[in-house]
Amino acid sequence: AQKVTQAQTEISVVEKEDVTLDCVYETRDTTYYLFWYKQPPSGELVFLIRRNSFDEQNEISGRYSWNFQKSTSSFNFTITASQVVDSAVYFCALRDFASGGGADGLTFGKGTHLIIQP
Amino acid sequence: DTGVSQDPRHKITKRGQNVTFRCDPISEHNRLYWYRQTLGQGPEFLTYFQNEAQLEKSRLLSDRFSAERPKGSFSTLEIQRTEQGDSAMYLCASSLNRATNEKLFFGSGTQLSVL
Numbered sequence: 001a002q003k004v005t006q007a008q009t010e011i012s013v014v015e016k017e018d019v020t021l022d023c024v025y026e027t028r029d030t031t032y033y034l035f036w037y038k039q040p041p042s043g044e045l046v047f048l049i050r051r052n053s054f055d056e057q058n059e060i061s062g063r064y065s066w067n068f069q070k071s072t073s074s075f076n077f078t079i080t081a082s083q084v085v086d087s088a089v090y091f092c093a094l095r096d097f098a099s100g101g102g103a104d105g106l107t108f109g110k111g112t113h114l115i116i117q118p
Numbered sequence: 119d120t121g122v123s124q125d126p127r128h129k130i131t132k133r134g135q136n137v138t139f140r141c142d143p144i145s146e147h148n149r150l151y152w153y154r155q156t157l158g159q160g161p162e163f164l165t166y167f168q169n170e171a172q173l174e175k176s177r178l179l180s181d182r183f184s185a186e187r188p189k190g191s192f193s194t195l196e197i198q199r200t201e202q203g204d205s206a207m208y209l210c211a212s213s214l215n216r217a218t219n220e221k222l223f224f225g226s227g228t229q230l231s232v233l
Contacts, residue, residue: 004160035221043207045161045224091160105151105163105177106222 002027004094006109013082014117021077021112023092029053032096034068034075035106039089048090051075079114087116120144122225124210130231131200138196139228143212150193151222152185153209161209167193200232 003026013019025034036048049059051068059066063080079086093106123142131137143150148169153161164183165175169190178184182200187193197204207229211222 009158037224042226043229044226045209045211045222047221047223050221093160105153105166105174106161107163108160110158110160 002029002032002094002096002107004092004107004109006092006112008112009110010113010115012115012117015084016081018078018080019082019114021079021090021092021114023075023077023109025073025075025092025094027094027096029096032094035093035095036066036075036077037091037093037108039091039111041088045091048077082114082116084116084118087114089113122210122212122223124208124225124228126228127226128229128231130233132233133200133202135200136196136198137200137230138194139208139210139230140192140194141210141212141225142192143210144223145191147212147214147223148190149213149220150187151211151213152193152195153211154179155207155209155227156205164195197230200230202232205230205232 005024008022032053034051037045038048039045049066056068065078067076089111091108091111093108095106125140129137151166152164154164155161163177165178165185167187170187182198185195207227209224209227211224213220213222
């Protein structure tokens with residue numbers, strides 16, 4: 001069965017520091033998709049990035065960057081020069097097809113609560 | 119694009135009562151998902167619809183849970199004979215059906231408290 005592990009329950013840093021959120025996944029499938037979502041205090045999950053298993057290129061979007069490494073089954077997320085508005089819970093999620101195919105929902109990790117202190 | 123709308127935002131009920139939540143997806147989205155999220159956990163998939171067809175419901179937590187999407191637009195999630203363990207945030211999400219890696223758009227959820 002698929003599984004997503006976010007070992008960091010909570011991270012607290014001071015504004016402008018860089019911070020990396022870890023995500024390790026397990027799947028039997030060779031085709032799968034990885035996602036990161038942000039959940040601010042309002043509760044609505046916001047999509048950040050999607051990556052398929054055949055594309056191991058790292059991606060940068062502004063202050064955000066993602067490091068996908070199939071060899072270690074990791075899909076880590078780095079925020080550079082963090083800001084108070086980055087404070088939220090961040091979820092890594094996996095969708096594969098080995099668990100039953102079709103359009104099953106995403107499997108989420110437990111999330112990392114990121115606190116950016118001014 | 120008004121986003122995914124859920125109603126109510128909060129629901130407090132007594133154990134044993136039935137509750138129903140509503141979700142209005144983004145208008146052109148034909149896939150609709152229900153998730154449950156408990157404190158300190160990630161969202162847990164419950165069920166999903168493609169248009170009015172419920173294509174996956176084996177993940178519903180018990181036979182007290184049911185969902186409908188009668189006209190392929192809004193959806194309702196009903197919990198019968200609520201238990202304290204049902205207390206959670208119930209999230210709805212929708213997506214276009216253009217690719218298997220489509221991103222989900224989530225609503226703000228309905229927070230259920232069972233006393």
